[in-house]
Amino acid sequence: MMAQLSFLREIPTEGLLSLPQHREALARLKYIIASKGFGVMTGSPGMGKSSILRTLDASLDKSRFLFCYINDADLKPKNLYSKILYYLSVQPSTYLDRMKKQFRDAVVNLYDTHDRLPIIVIDNAQDLPIQTIKEIRYLLNFEIDAKSLLSLILVGHPELRDTLKLRSFEAVSQCITAHYRLSPLDEKQTYEYISHHLNLSQLKMLFPEDVVNRIHQFTSGIPRVINQICRHCLIDMESNQLELADHQVLERVLSEFQY
CATH class of the missing domain: 1.10.8.60 (Helicase, Ruva Protein; domain 3)
Known part of the structure; x- marks a missing residue:
């Protein structure tokens, strides 16, 4: 009788139940990617955020997009750029200013040479340090010839949205293309x-x-x-x-x- 394949944490994406709120969340994330924008998905622990991200990743055309998933409890700006550069196959410098230039050059090269765009997903973003949230503004302002060359998605608990509403992060919050809060x-x-x-x-x-x-x-x-x-x-x-x-x-x- 024991259900060997049921109620597992990470069943294959094709085995996931398609619920209305999950379809809506996925649709908004895809819109963010299509518009090369900045999005936020929030939900209480255990609501299925990771499953939605796995479904999103599985649905992407890997010849067009580079999915960069980051989940780090100590994601200071240097760690953020270091992890992104890892996905971009670049050995990061030890200096933040140099890492930023490496990041810009690598993203441009990815687009110009391979016609691919990075999708940067930061999970558990409710724990981001203040300096990293402020750094997001500079990631979002990364444009060449008025064309955005990346999408950024923050995923976290409901308090993430409240944090972004603070006056000190107003410049970041104004850049949000779409937000979705998962319901039970x-x-x-x-x-x-x-x-x-x-x-x-x-x-x-x-x-x-x-x-x-x-x-x-x-x-x-x-x-x-x-x-x-x-x-x-x-x-x-x-x-x-x-x-x-x-x-x-x-x-x-x-x-x-x-x-």
Whole structure:
């Protein structure tokens, strides 16, 4: 009975359920790329931001775009340029001013020689240092002959959007082309989500509707938490040789998550 392919953190992108809010987020990110702009996607932890980024990456024409994914807890300006230069196959200098010139030259070369544009994605951007947020303005002002040669996407928790609204970052906030805040799943979507994941392991729906409603209530519709609860329910069912996740199964599992 155990669902080997269901409720995993990183299932293949083709196995992801296409929900309205995820389709909207993906559409906005693609618009940002098409317009060579600056975008922000926010959402609480576990809302599916990483899955959307993986889907975005998989959908890109690699002959036209270079996807640069950056996730660093200490992303000071030098670290930012160093990581971008790594994607651009350039050995970074130890001096920030020199790194900026390397960056400009490499992006121009990428465009002129290969007709490719970098897409710079910074994840967990709610933790960016102040000096790095201000540096974003100079990344965005990088233009040759009035043509922008890159797209920049910040991804993070809801407080990222609040931070960018601060007066000290007004110049950066004004440059935002599009922003999207991911919303949690409703009860119907939670049922659809669980059913979809079970289908990945060729299993029929093992969670009655009233149990799904309780799962939705407990998880607030956050996909990552739904995955955890359902996975533990399947383990409980396996150990107790049960065919359905009834309320007793669910309450045993929920008791492990309540501290």
